[in-house]
Amino acid sequence: MFLLYEYDIFWAFLIISSAIPILAFLISGVLTLIRKDPEKLSSYESGIEPMGDAWLQFRIRYYMFALVFVVFYVEMVFLYPWAMSFDVLGVLVFIEAFIFVLILIVGSVYAWRKGALEWS
Amino acid sequence: MDLPGPIHDFLLVFLGSGLILGGLGVVLLTNPIYSTFSLGLVLVCISLFYILSNSHFVVAAQLLIYVGAINVVILFAVMFINGSEYYKDFNLLTIGMALLRWFVQIIWTTRSNQIIEQDLISNSQQIGIHLATDFFLPFEFISIILLVALIGAIAVARQ
Numbered sequence: 001m002f003l004l005y006e007y008d009i010f011w012a013f014l015i016i017s018s019a020i021p022i023l024a025f026l027i028s029g030v031l032t033l034i035r036k037d038p039e040k041l042s043s044y045e046s047g048i049e050p051m052g053d054a055w056l057q058f059r060i061r062y063y064m065f066a067l068v069f070v071v072f073y074v075e076m077v078f079l080y081p082w083a084m085s086f087d088v089l090g091v092l093v094f095i096e097a098f099i100f101v102l103i104l105i106v107g108s109v110y111a112w113r114k115g116a117l118e119w120s
Numbered sequence: 121m122d123l124p125g126p127i128h129d130f131l132l133v134f135l136g137s138g139l140i141l142g143g144l145g146v147v148l149l150t151n152p153i154y155s156t157f158s159l160g161l162v163l164v165c166i167s168l169f170y171i172l173s174n175s176h177f178v179v180a181a182q183l184l185i186y187v188g189a190i191n192v193v194i195l196f197a198v199m200f201i202n203g204s205e206y207y208k209d210f211n212l213l214t215i216g217m218a219l220l221r222w223f224v225q226i227i228w229t230t231r232s233n234q235i236i237e238q239d240l241i242s243n244s245q246q247i248g249i250h251l252a253t254d255f256f257l258p259f260e261f262i263s264i265i266l267l268v269a270l271i272g273a274i275a276v277a278r279q
Contacts, residue, residue, distance in 0.1 A: 011190045016278070038207075039183065039226050046181065049197075057199055058199045060277060062196065062199075063196050063199075063200075063277060064274070064277060066192055066193065066196045067193075067196075067270070067273050068270070068274075069192075069267050069270060070189045070192060071270045072192055073184070073188060074185065074189055074266060075183060075240070075263070075266055077184050078251075078262060080248075081177070081245070081247040081248030081251055082248050082252060083248070084242070084244040084245045084246075084248045084252065085241075085244075085245040085246075085247075085248030085249045085252065086184065088169070088241075088245075088249065089249065089252050091253040093176060093253070093256075095219065095261065096252060096256055097252070099260060099263075100259060100260060100262075100263045101251065103260075103263040103264060103267055104263055104266060104267060106267060107266065107267040107270040107271060110271055111270060111274055114274055114275075115278075116274050116277075116278075117176075
């Protein structure tokens, strides 16, 4: 129950863009000689023996960035249908969307001043 | 404009099997980060199911919100778990194959008989118009909810 014919180009693009990396890996896998020895399989650590675990401790600042990202991402998803119907809506709706963005700018300024966006 | 039958069936089987595999992966994988990625697969399959209902904006919105926002937040929450505390052994549970086949049969034989007409304005434009006129006040309240969520989460995470 869907209108497939509108999406011909999309499906063609999707199939081709999925096929290209698969093809690239297959061809290089067939053409090269893969030999596994223990030295090759160990991870690189500037020439010395690898010590400790590869996973670092997770710091809170990574989470702060993800949080701010998610809130503004959801805001963007709400702005998308407004943008799609912008030409048939009037000036009043433009003001409404402006208020929407303004309230979220207040949030962004709060995040900035409270140091949620500090990287160092 | 009726549905091309084989394409509907193919998408159904493909997404359904992806969904089931992803669900099994979420539950049975030992590393919680692998489970989170498997959850991402489940959410992608769910969102692609909406193609079969001719609602393309919902596909995009589900992908953006669920995979892009919710799954990312879940992933970051899972990152706080220490690596040494994972569940080590892999229990392969027995799955009721008859139950599975029954579900697949139900979904397979359920399809509507309607003839689809194409609207003059697309789905996302209709949603935009309704959001800006009928639901203008909820639209503004959404911004306040997002603001409250942002401030609350930053206040909690700073401690």
